[in-house]
Amino acid sequence: YASILDAIQSGANTPDAVDKSLRQRFNLPTEQAITKTFLTTQRTGAISRLVDLGLVAREKEGLRVTYIIAQPGKDFRAQIKS
Secondary structure: OHHHHHHOOOOOOOOOHHHHHHHHOOOOOOOOOHHHHHHHHHHHHHHHHHHOOOOOEEEEEEEEEEEEEOOHHHHHHHHOOO
């Protein structure tokens, strides 16, 4: 969750941008390390849980979605950084 919150906070607030950020953070530059489908599935599940917990919100515009960290998400991230 922390990695996803960090990605969104740094401006990677779309599904593809979060995936790219996670690949960089965990040094997964190629599909041999982890498939795009697997990463997308894991990211989708984690984002859904973060939304359920009220830490992240989805903002939809047509077919496009962006993620926003809600105040509880900012508080949570600050708390686990310490």
